[in-house]
Amino acid sequence: MNYDAEVITTDVLIIGGGSAGLWAAKRFSEAAPERSALIVDKGPKDWGGLMTMAGGDFDAVLPGEDVDAWVQDLVYYFDGLCNQSDMEEILRRSGDRLRDYQKFGCEFFTKADGTLQSVPQRGLDHVRLYPAKLKGRGGELMVKNLVKQLKDQKVGRLGRIQITELLRHGERIAGAVGFDTLSGKFYVFHAQAVILATGMGGWKTSYGKNTPTGEGVALGYGAGARLMHFEFGRVWNMPRYFGWEGQTTLMPLGGRFINALGESFMDKYSPILGANTDPHYTTIAMAMEIRAGRGPIYFDLSRINPADTVLLRPQNGWQKLNYDKLSALGMDLFRDNTEWVPQMTVSYGGIDADIYGRTGVPGLFAAGTACATEPGVYAGGFALMTTSVTGHLAGEGAAAFLQGADSLPSTGQEAEIARLRTEAFKPLGQQGLKPKEVVTCIQRAMFPYDVSILKTENALLHALREIQRIRTEDVPRMAAADPHYLMKLREADAMAFVSELYLRASLARQETRAGHYREDFPQRKGEPRWLLWSKGAEGKPVATWKTVPLESYKHPVTRYYQDNFRFA
């Protein structure tokens, strides 16, 4: 092992090279071409984060469409919790990012007249996605094309380095430290500004959700940034025995879930929307059906028009591998009913940053899913849109910040760096719990239905006690055999942090709204409010409620998406 340190100086350090990080780097180097930008990712260099596995479907407001109409859809969909001013800015720029992708060579399905083919989302009037043409490889091609741009713009890119701490110079964030997850080499990055593009927190439910574990969100919190939307988790419906990309395009085209009696049960829970709705509502219904003894749940795609399967059948990539294996076993996803289950995947909790990624901590920016954007309901194609736009804007924000900021020296932090280095490697080569054992304990606490879907106070309190025990007893006892497992250890630590905030926030919100369903408080209560978290004394999270400032927004809240459902 080589535990030597390498010291690197850059103007902006972008932690995370997913959709948000790549766009942030691109925009920063366009806006400040004389300055240097460096992306550091714990995954392989240029792998592109979750986007590399994504279908590539993209939401966008195209020229001639009305941004306000989209915002109104989202005010309704988010049950009033929409940050209307930020959402308007994001949507206003979404068409530009779609056009950028087309310019880079990414293709989307078109109709006979040459215009883009769209798929409406979640029974909303205006929100729609544009499906990528190469089903199964759309996201991968987006990554390749973006990385090509960054090479042309001479953006530095490093892989296999996990960032463990941020550096400070006075009040300002001045870089970060981390280590090579293969060789163990220690890295010091001196930077004038840092963009956290580290993705969400989550619970490692499948290969598509292995990396979003929340270290970046925890780093932001530790540095003094506020967090929000922690009561919302993404509970998705997934096939029980294989991986699939969800049902974003399948539901609007006729896909539906049926129970063991063959009933299309969503018609009962929502006579208006039926099956064509948000997965968070479908999974509530799935849990209720299974609890009532009407499980298992199957996905029935037999009603999809055969002409439309061209939009859905994977032509390449990981989905094609799964599809071919299923075919070899005599199963066809588009012909046979397959068993599906609710799966708690990632947290919607993130950093409360403004539209330029400013976190309130000088020199610290955040972008993409590391920021809180959606309150637990999610339209297909939304993430590639929001992450590209917020990444782009954070790059612009960081460039503007550096124009007016003093230049920081890269000396004066030697003692702190030495301390962080000792701290980072402390668990290496020790005897102790394996990170995987701790991850399994966290998953056991978080996955019961009454913690993740049909939440109740008793179950949440029980899970909170267990997560607090894990944080105080198990996390400090973890050890790592090598740098790879040291990375896993850091991930498990962040997962425990995210889990505690999820539980505290879920307990605090004593109502049902958007993606948060409290079985013991099944109604909405009062004005829409956001729940924010900041670091209090001894690092303890302190909650603050903020009423959504409807008086300064364009659109009153007159309709609620949740009113389409009858669960209670």
Ligand SMILES: Cc1cc2nc3c(=O)[nH]c(=O)nc-3n(C[C@H](O)[C@H](O)[C@H](O)COP(=O)(O)OP(=O)(O)OC[C@H]3O[C@@H](n4cnc5c(N)ncnc54)[C@H](O)[C@@H]3O)c2cc1C
């Ligand atoms: C299978 C699948 C299909 C999808 N399909 C679609 C789709 O068709 N349309 C759509 O809109 N969305 C889709 N999504 C969602 C979308 O791809 C993601 O939400 C989006 O790409 C997230 O981008 P991000 O940059 O915010 O985060 P991420 O992609 O998670 O990137 C964060 C990066 O930060 C790195 N990182 C984290 N912590 C550290 C650390 N401590 N040190 C260094 N690096 C770190 C990670 O390795 C990662 O590369 C899909 C997702 C999956 C998994």
